[in-house]
Amino acid sequence: MKKIFVMLSLGLLLTGTTFAQEKTSQERKPRTERVGKDGVKKQTRTPEEKAAQKAQKLTEKYSLTQAQQTRLQTLFLRQATETSALKAQSRAAEGAKPQEREAYKARKAQYEAELKSILTPEQYAQYQADRKEKASHQDGKSGKKAHPLKTKEQKKLQNS
Template identity: 70%
Template sequence: MKKIVVMLSLGMLVTGTTFAQEVTKGDRKPKTERIGQDGGKKDTRTPEEKATQKAQKVTKKYNLTQAQQASLQALYLKQETETAAMKAQSRGAGDVKTKDREDFKAKRAQWDAELKSILTPEQYAQYQADRKAKASQKAGKTAKKGQHLKGKEQKKVQGS
């Protein structure tokens, strides 16, 4: 009798642990449906709000005057509307990616020239230094990510 009780309890214990490890994924929607079609990075702000936020950030960082702030906000508003128009145009076009990049680089150079005319030479020099620092930081992150992926590939090759 004791053997039967022990065997039944052991059987229930094994059965309970196997069911405890089961994960149900049927209730969850696929990731693309949960976060939306655009990867969850949908920006619902208007160009005016974006321009105001950028202008306030730069004003605070570089201690701009009221006149500079107004000019900068107008520049950022122009930049946001043109960027939105270029993005909408490139989405509908299809395979003209290189031309779009060149157009965007030309616009970026134009906006940079306008920004240079708004800021004082000291402010512009600081802006350029900050921009270079941010670019090098971003390049460092990209390089680290690439090294990480290369390491995984090497482990896969060694493992097989």
């Protein structure tokens, strides 16, 4: 009787784990057809909507004035349109990857300088601190390691 009970429970356990397998990549929907957490299909937003949302977030977080908010919104709108233009251009021309990276870095530095001129020194310091914190959280989530090459001593210390 015990053997039959053990065999049935093992059979159920095996059956349960078989059905718990992940879907294969062929069964998944393409990224464009996926739905959000609330079950509604995600809609792509226009650059204006993205800029307004980013400006609103920063306004709530750093208690910005109305003038700062409008300047940020125009900055973010310009950033979104230029970035989308650069992405479209890079898709069209397959070759110039290092040049594209340099163009992105130059644009980012320009936007950071403009952002610094819009925010007060206290607000900008808080903004930088938040970005560093977010970057440290992203390092932990993405699976990328900050220092992928470890020495034997570091590995031994981590294992012990």
